[in-house]
Amino acid sequence: MKFDIHQRVGERGRLGTIHTPHGDIQTPAYVTVGTKATVKSLTVEQIKQTKSQVVLANTYHLYLEPGDEVVKEFGGFPKFMQWDGPTMTDSGGFQVFSLGEAFGTNVSKVAAGEPQQIESKRNTSTQKMATIDEEGVTFKSYKDGSSHRFTPERSMEIQWNLGADMIFAFDECTSPHASEEYQLAAMDRTLRWAKRCLDKHDELDPESKQALFGVIQGGRHKHLREKSARDIAAVMSDKGSQFDGFGIGGSFNKDDMFGVVGWVNDMLPFEKPRHLLGIGEPTDILKAMEEGCDLFDCVTASRIARNGNAYTRQGTINIFNASMKNSKEILEVGCGCPTCTTGYARGYIAHLFRSKEMSAASLVTMHNLYFINNLVEEARGAMMENRLGQFREEFEKRYN
């Protein structure tokens, strides 16, 4: 992997290109999430039609099913799914959170105000599905409850087998409700794990075919975030290798999220790419670009699509609303996505959702991914003209 920065935009923003063995990524770029080596409800041909540049799969999910050894036999997850473009894998670090502290609650990595923890029906027990110790994490499979052990070294091995162009160090994603003391402890542990990831990566991949990104933690605390960024940027393997890029991980409060991102990016080496992990919604992404992030992934676009919500420039619309039943409008006038250009009416898509037809999910997922990728593309255009801030403000004015 090689990263070229073409142009600085504002205080922190930058336009660039990431060169990977499987093609270039024009940055800033939205990373399409394909957790199980598939973007839910889409074929690879359809993914391509959404202007997606890069697909991110997940270590934990593919390790459990079908198993990273199986995926390796197919030549890695990109070949397995027939995606020939750039790829990434997440390390399983997010599952430390989602199956650990967050399991059975409605807590997400972005907290808004004082979140109340409503019990979800999805948890069959209140027991956590992930427990952490210095060496690694013991997971229970969400599929069958069986026990599995991840360590930094194991995550590197699995990600090597999965074969993405860019991979992440195994970290601990913390809850937004964790205390400062806990954030500090988790951050230090993530740093120790980072060193182990680099060492293992040297051993598995001496030619460094895969780029390895280190992950920043520290919650919402400035001194922790800054220290984490400095430490992760400086950490070095026994053989002297360092991270090729960085993930900004952990959790956020909606209100100060981009303050935190700015602190981190100010500490990170300018010339290496930064990926804001798990963020975000359209307005978040434009902020992330302004604050100097080059990559960002988020499940929201595809998940809300499956749940019947479509992005428009005016905000999301819920296709299940009674008013959609008779609507002959397309999802968004002027949209260039396959769904809108084909001419599918809202009323037809509403019918597909209500009758539980599988194509419903595909049609709206294509629309939402195209919407995001197209928005980022337009924002890159605005960056070239040095008017990203204005572009963002105009977008926010209409979007709510």
Place this chain on the structure above:
RNA sequence: GCGUCGGUGGUAGAGUGGUCAAUUACACCUGACUGUAAAUCAGGCGCCUAUAUGGCUUCGUUGGUUCAAGUCCAACCCGGCGCA
């Protein structure tokens, strides 16, 4: 005609004297979703009220028994089945 079983909220279908404005599912209405435990989850769903452990009207119809009826009795209306 005789016998028999049955008629419950948008639908299916629980409930057989009080804890029933009525289990549950589906449908319907609304909301949530931020490195995917997610084609998921939450709330609402007779009427009134800003709320309720609040008021009002409901379980084919009418009348009755009872302190109390969706639940018991009678007649009637409607439907299924059996025999003529």
